[in-house]
Amino acid sequence: MGGTDPTIRVAIVGASGYTGGELIRLLLDHPNVEIAFLSAERHAGKAIGAVHPWLRNCPRMSKLKFRPLDELPDVDVAFSCLPTGALPERLPVLAERAKRVLNLAGDFRLRDPHEIQEHYPKSAAHPPLEDFAYFVPELTPHLPEGRFVSLPGCMAVASIYALYPLLAGNLIGTRVIVDAKTGSTGGGRNSGEPPAERSGNFRVHKLHGHRHVPELHQALTEFTGSALDLQFSAHSLDVPRGILVTAYSQLLPGVEPIDVKRAYAKAYVGKPFVRVRPAPKAPHDFPMLKAVVGSNVAEVAVSVRDGECVAVSAIDNLVKGAAGQAVQAMNMLHGLDEGVGLPRTAVAP
Amino acid sequence: MGGTDPTIRVAIVGASGYTGGELIRLLLDHPNVEIAFLSAERHAGKAIGAVHPWLRNCPRMSKLKFRPLDELPDVDVAFSCLPTGALPERLPVLAERAKRVLNLAGDFRLRDPHEIQEHYPKSAAHPPLEDFAYFVPELTPHLPEGRFVSLPGCMAVASIYALYPLLAGNLIGTRVIVDAKTGSTGGGRNSGEPPAERSGNFRVHKLHGHRHVPELHQALTEFTGSALDLQFSAHSLDVPRGILVTAYSQLLPGVEPIDVKRAYAKAYVGKPFVRVRPAPKAPHDFPMLKAVVGSNVAEVAVSVRDGECVAVSAIDNLVKGAAGQAVQAMNMLHGLDEGVGLPRTAVAP
Amino acid sequence: MGGTDPTIRVAIVGASGYTGGELIRLLLDHPNVEIAFLSAERHAGKAIGAVHPWLRNCPRMSKLKFRPLDELPDVDVAFSCLPTGALPERLPVLAERAKRVLNLAGDFRLRDPHEIQEHYPKSAAHPPLEDFAYFVPELTPHLPEGRFVSLPGCMAVASIYALYPLLAGNLIGTRVIVDAKTGSTGGGRNSGEPPAERSGNFRVHKLHGHRHVPELHQALTEFTGSALDLQFSAHSLDVPRGILVTAYSQLLPGVEPIDVKRAYAKAYVGKPFVRVRPAPKAPHDFPMLKAVVGSNVAEVAVSVRDGECVAVSAIDNLVKGAAGQAVQAMNMLHGLDEGVGLPRTAVAP
Amino acid sequence: MGGTDPTIRVAIVGASGYTGGELIRLLLDHPNVEIAFLSAERHAGKAIGAVHPWLRNCPRMSKLKFRPLDELPDVDVAFSCLPTGALPERLPVLAERAKRVLNLAGDFRLRDPHEIQEHYPKSAAHPPLEDFAYFVPELTPHLPEGRFVSLPGCMAVASIYALYPLLAGNLIGTRVIVDAKTGSTGGGRNSGEPPAERSGNFRVHKLHGHRHVPELHQALTEFTGSALDLQFSAHSLDVPRGILVTAYSQLLPGVEPIDVKRAYAKAYVGKPFVRVRPAPKAPHDFPMLKAVVGSNVAEVAVSVRDGECVAVSAIDNLVKGAAGQAVQAMNMLHGLDEGVGLPRTAVAP
Known part of the structure; x- marks a missing residue:
């Protein structure tokens, strides 16, 4: 600048x-x-x-x-x-x-x-x-031209980053199961849940019919052209910030793990805020909340065995899932570098 | 007594x-x-x-x-x-x-x-x-006669309680996805993970190849006679106790939600430590950690929409997933009421 | 029984x-x-x-x-x-x-x-x-004879157990400072504080004028006959259950550490629910929340150096600080053993 | 710049x-x-x-x-x-x-x-x-001239900020009691404490003889010229970051609350990283961890009633208590604005 x-x-x-x-x-x-x-x-x-x-x-x-x-x-x-x-x-x-x-x-x-x-x-x-133009900075092909822009919802966008390379590359079958886990700020300031009842708990938020499902369906269909048979369930974590999504699908016949790996690398090359974890083995190598809280980064990884494909993504729901995403969009719409003012390091431990 | x-x-x-x-x-x-x-x-x-x-x-x-x-x-x-x-x-x-x-x-x-x-x-x-006889108190058809008894693993047993009625009733297809989330005592006392790094985190434990998978496969096959194509992934929660399992499957053609509901009711009738949540709607109605920690109860629920079947179970990994299960087994093997000495109320909030 | x-x-x-x-x-x-x-x-x-x-x-x-x-x-x-x-x-x-x-x-x-x-x-x-008779099971000299009994408040009773032997034995000066820390159930179910704002926080609850101060003053004066110049401050912990109190005073001239030790041992001999930690050295030897949550036990310890006396007590605010205390009182008033139905082990980790 | x-x-x-x-x-x-x-x-x-x-x-x-x-x-x-x-x-x-x-x-x-x-x-x-010159950015009167500089310890510096105006202004008696509470990063990465045992706990860290006491004594004596009779105890919180210190003392005869208020305002005027909370009433008005975690700010407040003086300060132990303090020192020693690169907003909730 x-x-x-x-x-x-x-x-x-x-x-x-x-x-x-x-x-x-x-x-x-x-x-x-x-x-x-x-x-x-x-x-x-x-x-x-x-x-x-x-x-x-x-x-x-x-x-x-x-x-x-x-x-x-x-x-x-x-x-x-x-x-x-x-x-x-x-x-x-x-x-x-x-x-x-x-x-x-x-x-x-x-x-x-x-x-x-x-x-x-x-x-x-x-x-x-x-x-309103629906705008996901890394995936929407053209900058919106109108005055009105909608940013994606936190649960949807976490899921989109996890699944986009698989669907865009036509690598998986249509049935996709997304199991999402989210922190308490996702419910806003007036949830009414007492701290003592959130503390030490883990529970279902919604198994069917979450409001972000049609958004997720619409976005993945438009970005990838793929048909999709989607099951999405959300759960509530005892942490203030963060969403981790685990998405299950099956590779189409003939698709090899290396194809999957290449699809992720290619999908996010040059996208500074979606980071593919290259070859995670130990638990801490995978996307996790502690590696993204406070930052505008979405971490993504995928693991394949015997045709079963498990994709994982983690974001801070308040940053990459909301405020940071909006700043990134503003930067792009005003001709600035998309990363101005946006942290890439998490505030941890 | x-x-x-x-x-x-x-x-x-x-x-x-x-x-x-x-x-x-x-x-x-x-x-x-x-x-x-x-x-x-x-x-x-x-x-x-x-x-x-x-x-x-x-x-x-x-x-x-x-x-x-x-x-x-x-x-x-x-x-x-x-x-x-x-x-x-x-x-x-x-x-x-x-x-x-x-x-x-x-x-x-x-x-x-x-x-x-x-x-x-x-x-x-x-x-x-x-x-060693493998003994799940509610499901093993006969009391073991030998001197050596193996109790089930915590992740496996949480999954077994969630899935048994579906498979025993031949209600679902063979592909089953289990997404498990577990507290830190599950890793034992010497995990070496510092408290500051567990705190506020949520992360993958293992996406493929967990040691409890063959146990789960063997148990479900034996108890139900069903073939099974199983994907099991485990995640780590920032809570000391508890496992919640979300299991995804698809109803076979012709199976109605009421059939599913009946199967759960029937499977666990007369089983005081597996409790089916009848018709959960609000988040707190579903199985959750706060309703089971400190107790020997497994809570189970199932939700169906458009043929997608989502089963959930929650246990305290140290009680129903380990020590309490063992006491229940001992009680049964010694001719006592299976519930002697075992709490049914959770210690919460 | x-x-x-x-x-x-x-x-x-x-x-x-x-x-x-x-x-x-x-x-x-x-x-x-x-x-x-x-x-x-x-x-x-x-x-x-x-x-x-x-x-x-x-x-x-x-x-x-x-x-x-x-x-x-x-x-x-x-x-x-x-x-x-x-x-x-x-x-x-x-x-x-x-x-x-x-x-x-x-x-x-x-x-x-x-x-x-x-x-x-x-x-x-x-x-x-x-x-109403004010009744602290271990300290009130006679069982109340009337029909109406008041149990002590959770913050007061934690402080009373910590300080009673020092004041009853006339071992310390009149100025006593109590620094209390309490979990979120202490604020009841309708505090309105969102979980995300309690989580990871530690804050002041009240530095002066807490409602439990006159109770504490009245109780200690009556039980010990000592005059008292009391400063009491309370803080809020991000845990659901438990109170830990640290109480500071100065030994009177001529009082030796051994006198203090004996006073604690004597004060609570035969009192199953007030447990003096004998000679704590490592952090986990002292009274702590994890050793009392879920149980009716008050843990107490005292440490002296160079005339500075620091007494510590820990209770579960919902058990020994409220419901358990009430059951103990009921037991005594009905001629039962005071411990009937009351847990002495904590539910941890 | x-x-x-x-x-x-x-x-x-x-x-x-x-x-x-x-x-x-x-x-x-x-x-x-x-x-x-x-x-x-x-x-x-x-x-x-x-x-x-x-x-x-x-x-x-x-x-x-x-x-x-x-x-x-x-x-x-x-x-x-x-x-x-x-x-x-x-x-x-x-x-x-x-x-x-x-x-x-x-x-x-x-x-x-x-x-x-x-x-x-x-x-x-x-x-x-x-x-080595001991350097507290806001209080050391002159910039160190030598090559070797020691930054203050996290517990000591939190206490110093709380107490300095009282001692520098000769407003309180010599006896000062500091009750400190600290998060788990304070114990470093290799404490060996399992997450399940930190979680939900609150406990004593050290009641007497903490290594930061002589530092605190030395610093307050040198900065203020006051004699000091200090009791310092430290406790361990189940949060990853943050220290909150409550310091108890008594006003000298003739000292009025307004004198105390003025002393704090004067002591930290022009010091951007020590912020006096002006007239806190509600709990969230006081210094608290959630208002400082992730930032280089020390929040300070004081409350007086009937001659009892309670001072409180809160810092992020890793920032103002360590790394941020060191950056602030580096800035000053190199002629930069002391605040370059240092956050003043906390990362919360």
Whole structure:
């Protein structure tokens, strides 16, 4: 970056949730961004650090308070971190004041009207004037040209990175089983689950019918052209951050392990934020939460034996699964290097 | 129990590991048991509570110290909690002094000589004079008649309880995928993993080739008569206790959800320690660790949609997966009620 | 226990909280108790296991549901696990139907009217017709004779066990500093703190003015006759269960370490649930949470150097700090051995 | 920073421990640093990411491997992250090749020969030719002029920040009690404690005689000129990172709460990495781990009632307590802004 790089004026709408807080954390260190506005209706007037204690020691935070959405000024980018269902009615305000809207919630990801009606009734009732482009930085073939962009959901994107090379390479049969495990920030700030009941527990979140399934199906179909028979189940971990996905499929006849290995290497060459673990043997060689928490990296690996193919991916749901992905998208849409301001090292142990 | 119930003199061999400690905890409260001997070679001479601090406040523990195995007295039952590979050479000592040997490790579970050679080379080199009977209390059709009994492994037994009704009822296709998640006591006391690296992590343990796979295959085949094409992967949780298994299969044509439901109800009727969750909807209705830790209960549930069948089971790996299972076996072999001394409530939150 | 021991009919009022759940768990295994009634206003009509999943596998739980308080039948003992402030108005109902009321909340512990007014305004507005006796099983010199008994608070009782021998023996100066650390169940089920914010955190709970301070002051003064200048601060741990208290004082001139050691040994001789760790050196020799969770034991130790005296105690806040203490009191008040139904081993690791 | 800022060539000696790993993480993002060399004797030849999985996705890490110390090239700064006792014998190598040595271990912090002999016998046997200056960035009055600099220990520095304003302002009596609580990385990578035994536990680490006590005593005496009668005890938390210290003292007669408040404000004005929490009331307003983990900030607060003074501080032991402190020192010693490359936001929840 040099003196000629732009300064991007951004607003974060719905900034009091975990995703909003993480977006603030990342953008504070971004050399080309000016945070111009933060909204949070319930918390309007409060200091940022009163809601996100982990940000309270940053001096830039002392100048900013949460404001109501109707005070939104003109900005280059409005990130919407509103909870699912809240954006559709508020979109006109964002559309008027922001040159570009990046949406981190699920409202405008799907294209099938029946699925929209079932999973996102608010979106069905308040459709946008202009379509949202669904954008996965590493896989969407062209940069979106419109003003409205939807980022992928955390569970879907973790699964997509794990499965894309297999389906794009036509290496596996259509039946795919995804077993996902996710940390507690995935449920947002108001889950109501007491800490004592999450602590030491591991449990089912949803075995069938998860809202991210149609998104995952749509994305994999579009990116790869493959038909897909998908079973997706999600579980809840006693950790604050991270998703690990294990995806099971069977190699098509004639496909060799080396073909699989090459497909992964090829799919992500030149993609700095999707890292293929080359030949994992010991447990810690595989993708794992501790290697990605706090970073924008998705780790991916695949293991084959006797035709059974097991793909694994790990991401930080708040970074690569949400706020970091959105910053990466913003970078690309503004002609910056996609990695500006985005950490590749995890904060561990 | 009445005045005519027997008092069973027991020894615990290899009592310094987590399984041994848990067995002591359970047997201390068992009304028909006298703990006559505890061996731990490295710790011989030490007080029990110095090795298992969680037992140090029990007054009966002050009378007992760990002793070397060669001091083993005559007992009714010797429980072997030795690490895998240690029993085969020591079996003659146990066989001489104990009327019955219950083995909690993997050494003598398998029947296929090639599998034994691959996974349990010590057992191949030192086979027992008399076969060990593999005993799953709820599923083995007859009580073992011999003196030597092998208890099932924790990962295998969690999977067996989840899958048995489907296979026994001939309800699913042969391809079965088991995704297991286990707490850190499953790796024993000397894993060498630092607490800071387990904490907040979730990771792969083994995607292919886990030692419990041939056991699981053998058991399901024998108990159900079904052929089976099995993919088993294991993952590591940041919790001390518990295993949750998610097992994926597809219903055979013509099988209805109600058939599945009936199969589970029927399989475990009259089995107090395998509890079918009837019609789970919310996440906490499904089997989960917090509902079983500290207890001898296996929780099981099954969910079907569009022919996709997802079975879930949860156990405490140290209780129903090891020490509690062994006590239940002992109870049955000695004509006691199978539940004597075994908790059905979890210790939570 | 023999055939002549009584069966005590008990009710648990306010049984949907963590303390109520723990009391159910303990009483289920108590050979002399019949649980006759469980109330929980918000949950009336629900099954016990729907509210306390950790109890759902116990068959006796299937016969019982939560009921509204006004259906309370005649019982021998009513345990009140109502949240602080809820009992005073409801006491007449309990007083009419129960031969004895054991209160686990803070309402009727204090004697100083100003302190009651400040900390327990509901108790000031609705005083009981008859005083509640404050009962610490190991320290209260005589069994209470009245019908109404108050059990000590969890933070207070942990501190009392640590400090009693020093003050009773007149071994230390009046200034005592207590630094307490407590798990998340101590805050009850409705703290509103999200799991992701408790996880990995350690924080202040209250540095001055904790509600348990006047109780602690009153109890230590009454039990020991010593004046006391007390500073008490509480902190919040990321564990579900347990309190560890570190108490700092200075030996009076002429007092030797051996005097201190003897005072602890003497104070708790014959008290099975307060265990003095004799001469701890390594970290795991001291009182710690893992040695007491799930059990009714308070571990205590003291360390002296250069006149500085540091006393430590550890309890499970839900057992020795609440439900277990109440069962121990019930046992004593009904002429049973104080330990009936109360575990001395912890459930760990 | 501008084009004229220096590039500092650094070596990290003993880079395979947690402190070394954290130093790598911070220096990777430092605009004025070139990491020229990383040593780790046991791991020589291994890739950085094989030892620190949380760094494996950073591309710069692929160029570097651990090497043996004797290959140390000429550098501007050698950071020693060797375990306590390992540096003294190796110092000549560092002294020959590095213009400046910054030591993060305890070896050369103390000045009293008896204390050195007791706590650091290796340092007594191999004293350096030139003294190490003990450097606390916010409190040491002048920048060290020599080549050898010792950074403070994590427990000591957390305590120093909490207590300095009280002692410097002559506001409290001499008796000070420090109750410290620390996460598991504080014990290093080879503690041998199994994850299952740390998990859910809270325990004593050391009640008397901690190695950081003489350091704390020496530092507070030198920085403030006050006499001090210090009791320091340390405890172990089930979290990977963080130290929280609670320090108890009594105000001298005539000292008012406002004097205390002013002393803290004045002591740390213009110190960006020690942040005084102004008037905390609710628990989350006080210093806490979640507000500092991952950042170089020490949070400090003080609360006074009835002459009892309770000061609290929280740091990330690996950042402000070790690696971040060392980077801050390096920045200052090289004429850079002290905050270059150092995060002020925590990575949470």
